[in-house]
Ligand SMILES: Nc1nc2c(c(=O)[nH]1)N[C@H]1C(S)=C(S)[C@@H](COP(=O)(O)O)O[C@H]1N2
C-alpha cells in the first residue's frame with residue numbers, strides 16, 4: 001500500500017490541468033522545500049501542493065503590518081501530520097539567508113501557520129512571500145515575544161528536519 005507521504009508527493013507532482021500557460025508555469029514553481037532526512041531526496045512543494053493540504057486561517061496584527069491581516073495557509077501541525085514529521089528540531093531557512101532553529105513543539109503550541117495568502121492574496125517575495133511563517137499574535141498573547149518574532153520567518157523557502 002502507498003504511504004500517505006507517497007500519495008502527497010505524487011499529488012504535488014501532478015501537472016496543472018487548467019489555466020493559461022503562464023498560470024500553469026507559475027503553479028509548478030516550487031516555493032517550499034522540505035528536507036526530511038539528511039542526504040535524502042528533498043520534497044519540493046509548489047503552491048498547488050500547499051493548497052492541497054488542510055487549510056487554516058486567522059486574523060491578527062503583527063509587528064510588520066498595518067492593521068489586522070487575515071493569513072491563510074497550512075498550519076505547521078498539519079504539515080507535520082501530512083509528512084509524518086515527528087516532534088524534534090527544525091531549521092527554517094529564508095530566501096534572504098536568514099535562518100532559525102526551533103523545536104517543533106514551540107511552533108505547534110504557538111499555532112504557527114505557513115501562510116500562503118494575506119487577505120486572500122498570494123504574497124510576492126517583496127511582501128514577505130511566497131510563504132510567511134506567522135503566529136496568531138492577537139489570539140495568543142504568549143507568542144507576543146521576541147522568541148516567536150525571531151521564528152516568524154518571511155520568504156520561508158526551506159524546512160530541514162534536524163536529527
Ligand atoms: N526572512 C526573514 N525573516 C525574518 C528575519 C529576516 O532577517 N529574514 N528576521 C527575524 C528576526 S531575528 C526577528 S526578531 C523578526 C523581526 O524582524 P524586524 O526586526 O525586521 O522586525 O523577524 C524575523 N524573520
Ligand SMILES: [Mo]
Nearest residue numbers: 146149150151
Ligand atoms: Mo531577532
